[in-house]
Amino acid sequence: MEIEKTLTLAATPQQVWAVLLDPQAMMACVPGMESVEVLSPDAYRATMKVSFSFVSARFAFRTRIVERDEPHRLRVEGTGEESALASSLKQTTDITLEAEGTQTRLQLKVKVDLVGRLGTFGLTPMKTKADRLWDTFGERLAEHLAPTSAG
Numbered sequence: 001m002e003i004e005k006t007l008t009l010a011a012t013p014q015q016v017w018a019v020l021l022d023p024q025a026m027m028a029c030v031p032g033m034e035s036v037e038v039l040s041p042d043a044y045r046a047t048m049k050v051s052f053s054f055v056s057a058r059f060a061f062r063t064r065i066v067e068r069d070e071p072h073r074l075r076v077e078g079t080g081e082e083s084a085l086a087s088s089l090k091q092t093t094d095i096t097l098e099a100e101g102t103q104t105r106l107q108l109k110v111k112v113d114l115v116g117r118l119g120t121f122g123l124t125p126m127k128t129k130a131d132r133l134w135d136t137f138g139e140r141l142a143e144h145l146a147p148t149s150a151g
Contacts (some may be wrong), residue, residue, distance in 0.1 A: 003110045003130050007138045011145040013097040013104045017071035019144055020095065029140040031133050034058075042066075048080075052121055052129055057082045059089070073099055087116030106141075108134075 008015055019025045021023040023044060036046040042065040049058045049086055062079035066100045074095040082087050114126065 001112045001114065003112070003125055003127070003134070005108045005134050007106045007108075007141070008100065009104050009106060009142055009145055010102070011104055012102075013071040013099050015145060016097055016104045016106060016141075017074075019072065019141065022111070025144055029137055029144055031136040031140075042056070050129070050133075052118065052125060055085070055118075057085055057087065057118055072119075082116070082118065085117040087114065087118035089114045089118075 019029070023038055027033045027036045027046075030048070034047045036051055039045055044061075044063045046061045046063065047058060048061060049056060051057075051078045054090045059078040059080035059082045061078050063076055065074065066077050067073065067075035074093075076091075076095070077091070079088065079090050091110060091112045093111075094109040096103045098107070110130075112126075112130075124135055
């Protein structure tokens with residue numbers, strides 16, 4: 001499955017980059033992310049829970065940054081295992097940040113290969129779920145980057 005999404009954020013590429021590389025910020029922004037552990041500056045272990053229709057899956061992920069061009073481009077590769085449903089996935093994510101005036105355009109390209117019982121759900125439900133996760137991620141990321149007003 002391949003997914004391409006674009007999001008415009010009211011922040012500089014440097015500000016967006018900083019959030020993307022902050023494990024705690026990403027945990028707050030990524031829907032279903034339950035935990036994240038930093039193994040090295042470029043490697044992480046995380047747990048994420050996702051529900052598809054009537055099935056819930058909890059993936060244990062290992063992710064590593066394989067390319068970076070700060071603050072313009074990031075490539076991340078990872079694998080995930082879901083033991084209860086005998087499923088696994090492999091993903092490659094390319095993130096590009098481009099300044100547009102006072103904003104940043106974040107472009108995301110993800111390739112996911114899902115095998116096992118979850119792989120039998122089909123492409124349409126998976127893409128629908130991915131779209132919902134992306135929308136929630138975008139909202140949370142925008143909120144995280146929004147300047148707080150002193151009250």
